[in-house]
Amino acid sequence: MLxxxxxxSCPSCETTSFTPWVRYSQDDWQxxxxxxxxxxxxxxxxxxxxxxxxxxxxxxYAAKNAKSKGSTVFSPFxxxxxxxxxxxxxxxxxxxxxFNDGHxxxxxxxxxQRILAPMTPYGIELSTELHKISDAAMxxxxxxxxxxxxAEAIWEFGEAQFDGIVMFSYLEHETHVMDxxxxxxxxxxxxxxxxxxxxxxGSVNRxxxxxxxxxxxxxxxxxxxTLATLTGIAKRAGFETILVNTFxxxxxxxxxxxxxxxxxx
Ligand SMILES: [Zn+2]
Numbered sequence: 563m564l565x566x567x568x569x570x571s572c573p574s575c576e577t578t579s580f581t582p583w584v585r586y587s588q589d590d591w592q593x594x595x596x597x598x599x600x601x602x603x604x605x606x607x608x609x610x611x612x613x614x615x616x617x618x619x620x621x622x623y624a625a626k627n628a629k630s631k632g633s634t635v636f637s638p639f640x641x642x643x644x645x646x647x648x649x650x651x652x653x654x655x656x657x658x659x660x661f662n663d664g665h666x667x668x669x670x671x672x673x674x675q676r677i678l679a680p681m682t683p684y685g686i687e688l689s690t691e692l693h694k695i696s697d698a699a700m701x702x703x704x705x706x707x708x709x710x711x712x713a714e715a716i717w718e719f720g721e722a723q724f725d726g727i728v729m730f731s732y733l734e735h736e737t738h739v740m741d742x743x744x745x746x747x748x749x750x751x752x753x754x755x756x757x758x759x760x761x762x763x764g765s766v767n768r769x770x771x772x773x774x775x776x777x778x779x780x781x782x783x784x785x786x787x788t789l790a791t792l793t794g795i796a797k798r799a800g801f802e803t804i805l806v807n808t809f810x811x812x813x814x815x816x817x818x819x820x821x822x823x824x825x826x827x
Contacts, residue, residue: 568606568607572603573737573739573795574601575794577596579598586602588773592606599795600788600791601787602763603784661681662725662726665724666681666684666727668728669746670731673696674695685697686711687708687709693707693708711736712729713736713737713742713745714738716746721748726755733760735784736784737784743795746799750823754822757819757820760785760787762789776815789803793819803819804819
């Protein structure tokens, strides 16, 4: 069941004035750009309870895939090649470039398979079914998974508990972005880092393809970041942003960044 719609101000700078993105709004979902910091966001996101069951990402993802593969200017062959490469890429080995081996939290961890040995996995998962699966998997590897919304559950972990925090295809779903980023800042060790991967609203694909771009998903994508707006909100939460996919940024449908605690908060 849908919660009563609530209208939010900019999740980055809290400005209430916005410019509607009429061509990117669909049905009753209002996609707007903040007039102050330029962040594009869904103004009337569903509540967490609705997302937990009605809009669980695994359902909308399946529905979207059934309808269309999600458009990009790249050919089906390149998409398939990317899919195969992603499947075989060991995410833990990738994260070892960015974090010390140790305690690593995966927010929106899905099945709980992204963080493997030698790291100790912790997770937060909103979907009831996926949480059960990931908690069981993580307990076998000496960690555990909390059931709930990232912006709330992250505050249940200890201060400076984690060497690394992963937000992989998560932050675009989180209505309370600032709460989760500040929570991550608190839960991170001083030399730790946050890895973030989100759809790239600044990509060439989005400019060329417009409303049919594969990054749009209604209503479960509630924030549409460019590198600039992601850097801006991270700075407000006390982080410096380092771009990971430097060379492919403009043509990549995703942005990957690493956040480190700013020297001066
Ligand atoms: Zn703003």
